[in-house]
């Protein structure tokens with residue numbers, strides 16, 4: 001299936017916070033009640049539409065344990081977005097956020113969009129971290145924030161889609177060099193209605209493409225103007241010779 005952009009995501013956070021369940025709920029719309037330990041890194045993908053544009057999300061789900069931390073680190077580099085997850089019923093998973101963020105800042109693209117997710121919000125009777133604390137942490141560290149539940153699917157779509165919308169906004173503002181795949185963004189083939197004489201604009205930033213279109217339009221108008229002037233002069237000279 002064709003897409004305008006492909007965004008790579010990474011899901012990080014302590015073990016047992018619900019990373020794999022969030023991915024499964026997003027890709028398969030189902031919940032896995034038994035904790036199936038992620039070994040190394042797993043992978044999921046789904047198409048979404050943002051501002052009418054088809055975008056493919058390629059999502060890497062990592063293992064939270066310390067022993068897998070070095071494998072996880074190697075996945076930061078090629079990611080455009082990260083979902084940093086904690087469990088609202090386990091305070092220690094919230095306390096470890098700073099260390100996850102430090103890893104991300106050290107190994108990821110500095111423009112990576114990070115969405116902080118307070119997961120398991122269906123278990124609010126066992127809550128150990130207030131929503132305000134989550135919001136405050138996100139604000140202090142420049143992250144997006146949502147509380148979600150992989151079990152009830154509350155805010156799961158929103159978490160993935162809002163991250164993608166922010167990445168798309170950054171592309172439109174020229175923050176990313178999309179021709180460099182280490183940004184975690186791949187430009188797809190343009191759909192026929194958007195392509196210009198079938199030309200593939202892969203590797204070209206949106207800003208640059210608009211500039212090219214403007215330059216092309218200006219040249220066409222100039223050429224049309226020159227032809228009209230030549231036609232009028234030719235007509236006038238013909239009339240002149242006919243008279244005299």
Ligand SMILES: Nc1nc2c(ncn2[C@@H]2O[C@H](COP(=O)(O)OP(=O)(O)O)[C@@H](O)[C@H]2O)c(=O)[nH]1
Pocket residue numbers: 014015016017018019020021022032033034035036037038064119120121122123148149150151152
């Ligand atoms: N109640 C509830 N349980 C959840 C939720 N998300 C995950 N779990 C449970 O938490 C455990 C760990 O989930 P998992 O996705 O494997 O965690 P991971 O290690 O971060 O990938 C599993 O038993 C899940 O069923 C949620 O939103 N609500």
Ligand SMILES: [Mg+2]
Pocket residue numbers: 019020021036037038061062063
């Ligand atoms: Mg897992």
